[in-house]
Amino acid sequence: MTDSSSIAIEGLTGRANAAARQMAEADTTSKNEALLRMARLVGENREELIKANRDDMERAEGQGLPSALVNRLVFNEKKIDGRITSLEKIARLRDPVGQFRKIQRTDNGLLAGRMNVPLGVILMIYEARPHVTVNAGAFALKSGNAIICKGGSEAASCNGLLAGLWVCALGGAGLPPEAVQVVSLSHEDVDALLERSEDIDLVIPRGGKKLIETVAEKSRIPVIKHYEGVCNIYVGPDADTEKARKIILDSKLLMPAVCNAAETVLVDETMRPWLPELGEVLREHGVEIRGDEAVQEAIPDAKAASEEDWATEYLDKIYSVRVVGGPSEAIDHIAAFGSGHTDVIVTENYSIAERFLRQVDSSVVLVNASTMFCDGESLGMGAEIGISTDKLHARGPMGLEDLTTYKHVIRGEGQVMGDF
């Protein structure tokens, strides 16, 4: 943890930049060694981490922080096992640095391509979730960047411990320990950091909407935002109701508080006879229903949905349910009320599935699969540093390559354009 003053801020970014220059040249073996050392250290310090997390949770509860925040603070056995697995997976992923794309021999005989290079210095600003301290550090280091992890004060004990483990893991692998700096900063210091566009290449805020908006508003540095998810499941014509049932339950119940949990079920007019069964299934699993008139008619205990419900991220065991006249109405509803995060169609109709995939403009669009698959690990990224709700640079789950940029590398034999 670094203490805060404007000189300290300069020191912080100065160290990050020096580390970034070394990390850009670091070989893959050393980077993988640091990841595996971190995996080992997290395992070895499991009990201390759980104890520190318990302190954080008790303090948070004592301060009366919102229960959603307290929930996201959890760093238990299962979370720790998940982090160890992710660190090992990320070590096995191909190093993105130095890889080439779009290689071509141009008309003038040049050999041109795009070579992946690290972005430089990344600033991660987040609340709760100590596992982000592990994931973000792992992704930044494997992709040859330096990162400043600015965690929330509510996770101070756990993050403090993880900060130390990163220093050991990096140093032990012969890499600069400043490649992953975990810091606690005042609001003023964060504001000062967000001004330093010369020293920081990318800001990733993760947390509540308010946090993200504030960062985006103040930053002079490019920001990739991670906003809320108002995710929809459209039970379309010819839907397999068994698939629909499983997908609707999984998308809500696996982790109701995450951004890719579904909030709304749109039921096609033709699937209306299935509504009572859906009502039954949701009741059994303790999911509250807020429906339009058609839904309230078919499911007696459904509450009435207001216009606001269609655009609400409940982060809780509640579904808003609406009957739509067909694919066009479903797609329009998603455009109007969804947040462009993750949307699903359940159907056995080929043409309607293809149309849904083409016309829904969201970061992740699925046919016959749970919204939970909007997830870096499932998509072969090892884990994810976040789920971008922006359109530029990266959209949806962000992996290693999304923390790199490229340079055009051109090999010539003396070519010129003019004749001097």
Place this chain on the structure above:
Amino acid sequence: MTDSSSIAIEGLTGRANAAARQMAEADTTSKNEALLRMARLVGENREELIKANRDDMERAEGQGLPSALVNRLVFNEKKIDGRITSLEKIARLRDPVGQFRKIQRTDNGLLAGRMNVPLGVILMIYEARPHVTVNAGAFALKSGNAIICKGGSEAASCNGLLAGLWVCALGGAGLPPEAVQVVSLSHEDVDALLERSEDIDLVIPRGGKKLIETVAEKSRIPVIKHYEGVCNIYVGPDADTEKARKIILDSKLLMPAVCNAAETVLVDETMRPWLPELGEVLREHGVEIRGDEAVQEAIPDAKAASEEDWATEYLDKIYSVRVVGGPSEAIDHIAAFGSGHTDVIVTENYSIAERFLRQVDSSVVLVNASTMFCDGESLGMGAEIGISTDKLHARGPMGLEDLTTYKHVIRGEGQVMGDF
């Protein structure tokens, strides 16, 4: 041309968004037809365009605008021929919309890939250069976007004519004429536009550093900046002096006023005996030399370079020349004084060439080729909408694909993560 008031601004972005929705669904044939119609219309209206441009140039000269700006205002026979060729080339390029990348069958049996989709609405803010009105419109339309081209008042006559031609070309192909809106706006209206992050997806400023800084400072919308180029040519160990001579001349003389023209020649210590010949060649071509002490010793008419010279974009027939102790010193010089735009090494030494390509962190890095090849047309992009000096989303020459984003498209068979 649209007149300006805050209601007009809303109308402008409203029309752009409506057009963007249609353009996202437009078929490739219609988009290509609009491009070929524009090519024909530019050809048919050649004389009117040249006359309008002459009016703009006379007015600019009369107002005493800087000669560099007046130069960039030229829209003559050659420029017009170039635009027609580019339009035809862009029509022949593959439509980026709907293309898939990174297709994989995931471990859970999902078929996942990234599908290119248009960004939406692009705002282009630029000075002089009426050819940007053609290029930017062409790129935006082929990539399924809508664009607002905010040209400078100094090019008002020529841009006004081009605005009309775009309307005809789009309408004739059955596409929304508002897909390319060419407007003249007050500073206040531009400021108002830059606030509308809900209505505009990307801002591209092109012009002087001041213009770009102002836009980046004020914008609440993501900006891809097109800054100056302080480009270096390093004549390294074992350089082929004939290649060096041609590359140094071409990189300065073909178009001294463009951002990828070279400004500095770094001569390796081992190549010092070649300095008098270099001095001779540059003198013959009327290029002024500003050198360090070693250079002044070898080239008697070289002026003394100040520290400032190494970081100066002359945009004129001037080279700063410096002797460096070896590749490390050359790479350090480029990191310290270059602008990360385009840098070249001339050498026949394999390992030094590879090291230069790896270690110089610029948007374009070349071996044995002119800086002029930092150019979308040479790199197979048809032309370019600009040369990004940013690291996020696009770096270096920007083509069609750089005006798209992607969505994750996932095809399942009922997959879920949990078991409910």
